Amino acid sequence: MTRPEWFQDLLDKAEADERERKEKWDRIKADQALGAIAVLEKRIDEINQLADDETRLINDYRSTQTERLNRQISWLSWNLEQFIRSTDQRTIELVRGVLKLRLGRPKVSVVDLEAFKKVAEREGLMRTKPSESEPDIGAIQAYCKRFGYPPLGVSFTPAVVNFSFSTKGESNGEDERNKTKAGSNGNPSESETAQEQTLSGQK
Secondary structure (H helix, E strand, O other), X not given: OOOOHHHHHHHHXXXXXXXXXXXXXXXXXXXXXXXXXXXXXXXXXXXXHHHHHHHHHHHHHHHHHHHHHHHHHHHXXXXXXXXXXXXXXXXXXXXXXXXXXXEOOOEEEEOOXXXXXXXXXXXXXXXXXXXXXXXXXXXXXXXXXXXXXXXXXXXXXXXXXXXXXXXXXXOOOOOEEEEEEOOOOOOOOOOOOOOOOOEOOOO
8 A cells, every 4th residue: 555645755754853853962962972071181181280290299309308318328428438548447347337448440541642642553552453443541551550650642540549338238238338439538518419329539
């Protein structure tokens, strides 16, 4: 049986209305979803900002407190250095750690290569590589030790006696802090902090 035309038009209109209502409803839900995402993104930004602020405060606190404690360590280590230098001992073993004095190595550096080359070939102070030759630091140090002065074009820094100490942790000395520094006289300056890993020694 064929449906009347007016009836088919009614059905088509009803289907079209249903599709329109569904599309409108989907657009509303989509817009609401975007609104929810915007709210969540704002909350994420707030959390990140709060975390950044807290991290900054923590880092400032750590830096301030560490610097304060390091100044105390620097002062105490300076006194330890003066103590061992007042004795004739090179190593002092204590219950909570060890103090040491060790003679470092002299330092040489070529500051004028052209002037250095004038004597380097004659004295055997150059080391030859496959493609080039370069100053032989070991030979230069031997030259300084033999003659008591550096060759032409070379800067020489005599060896100094370095102070170092190690503290024994709660693990019977396995957890140790080692610090060494070359050459100091007098009281440590205000700027000295525990970030320095070496305590100065005297020539």
